Amino acid sequence: MEVVASDDPMIDAELLREGLGPDATVTVAETGSEDAAREAAADADALVTDVSTPVTADVLDGCPNLRIVARAGVGIDTIDVSAAAERDVVVTNVPEYCTEEVATHTVALLLACLRSLGRYDRDAKAGGWDWRAGREIHRLSGLTLGFVSYGPIARRVGELVEGFGVDPVAYDPYVDDEEMAADGVEKVGFEALLDRAELVSVNAPLTEETRDMVDAAAFERLADHAVVVNTGRGGVVDEAALVDALAAGEVAAAGLDVFADEPPEDSPLFDRDDAIVTPHAAWYSEEARADLHETVATNVRAALTGETPPDRIDPELDWV
16 A cells, blocks of 8 residues: 655654554655656555645546545645546545634634734734724624635534624525524525625635635625635635725725635735735644544545545536
């Protein structure tokens, strides 16, 4: 059982070896480009990937023994799932290992942006001591919180903020009204969400349908005091349009844990007091990291012993 794992710091070879058992050989290699991934996995049975590992048709063609591409995380937008299926290569991910962590991080970003913590922190450390250093702030209770996609993370965010007295609405064409209503959430269309929401939590996966869906037109519809947080996928929010919207005062603040290109180079958001940026860290806790490796190992073992991995990605879905 020859397993190649990305050299990304979040992937721990020892944890993988423990989970896979004594029959597995785990090699850590640089996989951040097509050439590197193809060379590293040329003789491998399994490839464990990070968020920056491109698994294209060309990579797959150069790895004839490959039987599984196991994403050590949730998003699979760097993996050509259709090409993998055509070559009888299973693709898996770890869909819920960090639900609690990302939900907590989402709430933290929402509150930090709403309360203008970034500006207050910088002003106080620079010698200021002025409540007016923050932007205009509105009371949290009574605000409308809109979820763009209503999956496990959005559901958990809803539970965490229940005591704050916000009014939750959600846009998700794949979740029915009754299911949302059971959680006390109103299902709305996307434009209705933009018209009503003052806090926006973007939790959507990246697909052809969702790419750049939160764009300039979306920001124009939002209230000027709205806060937008993205802990879903970077490509769902048009970052250039977000910069323009912040500069024009069309939205009040933004918190981003994910970017279309990571790490982002010289993003204009880095220089803005009304933007809080974290380095794709919403997933992280020591407990989540342990769960991640256990699930990756389970998926790899299943695929290499002829079983269907519990977290197999359906190639019929519209993945990017």
